[in-house]
Amino acid sequence: MSRHLEVREVLQRIVASARTLVGAEYAALGVPDDHGGFAQFVVDGISDAQWRAIGPLPRQHGILAAMLKDTAPQRLADVRDDPRFGGWPHAHPDMSAFLGVPILDGEDIIGALFLANKHSLANKSRADEVFTAHDEHLLRILAAHAAIALTNARLYERSRELTLAGERARIAHDLHDAVSQKLFSLRLTAQAASALIDRDPDRARAELAEVSRLAAEAAEELRGVVIELRPAALDEDGLLPTLSSQIEVLDRAHAARVSFTHTRVRALPSAQEAALLRVAQEALHNALRHSGATAVRVELHPGRAGRGAVLTVTDDGAGFVPDDVRRAGRHLGLVSMRDRAAGVGGTLRIESAPGRGTVVVLEVPGG
Numbered sequence: 001m002s003r004h005l006e007v008r009e010v011l012q013r014i015v016a017s018a019r020t021l022v023g024a025e026y027a028a029l030g031v032p033d034d035h036g037g038f039a040q041f042v043v044d045g046i047s048d049a050q051w052r053a054i055g056p057l058p059r060q061h062g063i064l065a066a067m068l069k070d071t072a073p074q075r076l077a078d079v080r081d082d083p084r085f086g087g088w089p090h091a092h093p094d095m096s097a098f099l100g101v102p103i104l105d106g107e108d109i110i111g112a113l114f115l116a117n118k119h120s121l122a123n124k125s126r127a128d129e130v131f132t133a134h135d136e137h138l139l140r141i142l143a144a145h146a147a148i149a150l151t152n153a154r155l156y157e158r159s160r161e162l163t164l165a166g167e168r169a170r171i172a173h174d175l176h177d178a179v180s181q182k183l184f185s186l187r188l189t190a191q192a193a194s195a196l197i198d199r200d201p202d203r204a205r206a207e208l209a210e211v212s213r214l215a216a217e218a219a220e221e222l223r224g225v226v227i228e229l230r231p232a233a234l235d236e237d238g239l240l241p242t243l244s245s246q247i248e249v250l251d252r253a254h255a256a257r258v259s260f261t262h263t264r265v266r267a268l269p270s271a272q273e274a275a276l277l278r279v280a281q282e283a284l285h286n287a288l289r290h291s292g293a294t295a296v297r298v299e300l301h302p303g304r305a306g307r308g309a310v311l312t313v314t315d316d317g318a319g320f321v322p323d324d325v326r327r328a329g330r331h332l333g334l335v336s337m338r339d340r341a342a343g344v345g346g347t348l349r350i351e352s353a354p355g356r357g358t359v360v361v362l363e364v365p366g367g
Contacts (some may be wrong), residue, residue, distance in 0.1 A: 008040070010153040011111075014103075014146045015044045018113050021142055022135040025117035026095060029103075031110065036060050046093065053091035061088035064118060067112040068098045073140065074100040076284050077130045079116065099131040101139045105145050110150060113143060186214040239273045240265070240300065247298055254288050256315075262300040265309045272364045275340045276300070276311050279348070282337050283313035283360040291317020291358060307366030316357045322350050337362070 011029050019027035026045040033039040041057045049189035060068055062084045067074060076082055079098035088095075095116035118129040193207035237245070244260055251258040268276075280298060287296045293315035303310050322334075334350065337360070341348035346364035 007150070007153045008042070010146075010149050011037065011040060011042045012044075014142070014149065015042050015113070017141055018115060018139060019044045021138050022099065022115055022131060023119055024099070024115040024131075025119055026093065028114040030058075030068070030112050030114070032060060043199065050091065050093065054089050055091070059128070063100065064097070064114070067102060067114070068109055071102050071104060071107070073102070073136050073322045074098065075133075075136055076132055096242075097130045097140060099135060101136070101143045103143045103149055103150065105147050110147065113139060113146075115139070184219055186211055186218060189214060189263070203345070239268070239276060242277060243298070243300065244280070247284070250284060250288065256288055256293050257295045258288070259296070259299070260298045263302065263351070265300060265302050266306065266366070268309060268364065268366075269344075272309070272344045275344045275346060276309060276362060276364060278340055279337050279360070279362045280311055280313060283358075287313065287315035287317055287358065291315050291319070293317035294358065303363055305364065308364050311360075311362045313360045314357065319352045319354050319358055321354065322352055 011031070015027045018029075023308040024045070026043070028041065028043045030038045031040040038057050039060055043051060046054075058064055063074065063076075063079060063082060066084055076098040078096045079085055079159060080096065082098075097116065097118045099118075101113045102109045103113065115131065115135075118131050118135070126143055164320040189207055189210045193204045193211060196204040196207060240262055243262075247258050247260040263278070284298070287293045296313065296315045299310075299312040299314075301310050302308070338344075338348050341362055341364075346362055349361040349363075350358065352358040352359075
């Protein structure tokens with residue numbers, strides 16, 4: 001169960017394991033919501049056609065509701081004889097022997113396992129078997145492991161959601177800074193051209209030429225944002241080959257000389273590798289598009305005591321004043337780079353001065 005990180009897959013593995021463990025014909029696992037129903041409800045032993053015929057997910061009533069309120073297991077010889085039993089839909093299979101065990105996170109019930117119709121390997125034909133105290137003991141052990149696996153899977157999915165939210169925030173920054181300002185200028189220029197077209201055609205033509213230039217720049221910036229959305233081949237190739245490949249392409253595509261030197265870096269957590277790659281891409285973009293550099297050098301080496309990594313991007317371009325927050329922070333994407341560094345516990349240092357080029361240094365700790 002612990003090998004799986006997707007919540008749905010974890011739930012399915014739990015319910016299948018429970019059914020096999022105690023020799024049940026049917027098994028189900030319900031995760032409650034806050035509105036009297038189930039956020040998730042998975043089954044094992046019932047075909048897809050049967051499941052569709054049964055209809056909507058059950059509500060929290062009868063024995064199911066009891067299982068979500070009482071931390072004690074429920075072991076019944078015949079669930080239909082229990083006063084809490086409220087029946088089931090027409091297409092629902094007939095069930096008798098019942099064993100239910102809650103899945104606990106501390107004192108909180110985060111789910112419940114429901115097993116029905118005991119069939120031992122030696123007596124598969126018997127329909128009157130009941131679940132034993134030993135079955136209950138085994139299922140309680142499984143439920144304890146299931147709680148850990150389910151909690152881990154939820155934390156993983158939450159972490160992934162936060163990562164995606166962070167990416168959306170970064171993309172929003174990029175779209176605003178790189179594209180929307182260009183489009184705003186384009187609109188104003190088009191309005192100026194419209195106002196001049198009758199009384200000063202030559203100036204109107206010049207303004208329209210500016211419109212064309214701004215539109216081309218906006219399209220180029222938008223392409224850059226879209227390229228950023230593509231997942232880098234970090235998982236397949238690793239950080240060094242991915243960086244090396246991208247820098248080789250940039251060296252061929254631009255007049256500036258782009259070089260890459262590195263020494264072997266120990267394996268890093270995926271989030272740190274992604275941050276190093278993205279900061280390198282941002283710094284390279286700035287150097288090649290805005291600085292007028294003739295040479296850009298990228299270096300990647302181990303950090304202090306051989307742990308972590310240090311990325312350095314140096315260009316011989318025009319440089320700028322780092323304290324100029326409006327220009328440096330917004331136009332050159334420094335906010336995005338700083339956010340990425342902070343997100344992985346790293347530090348970002350930027351050294352620049354007019355006419356003296358720029359050095360961007362990102363250091364990430366060891367994993």
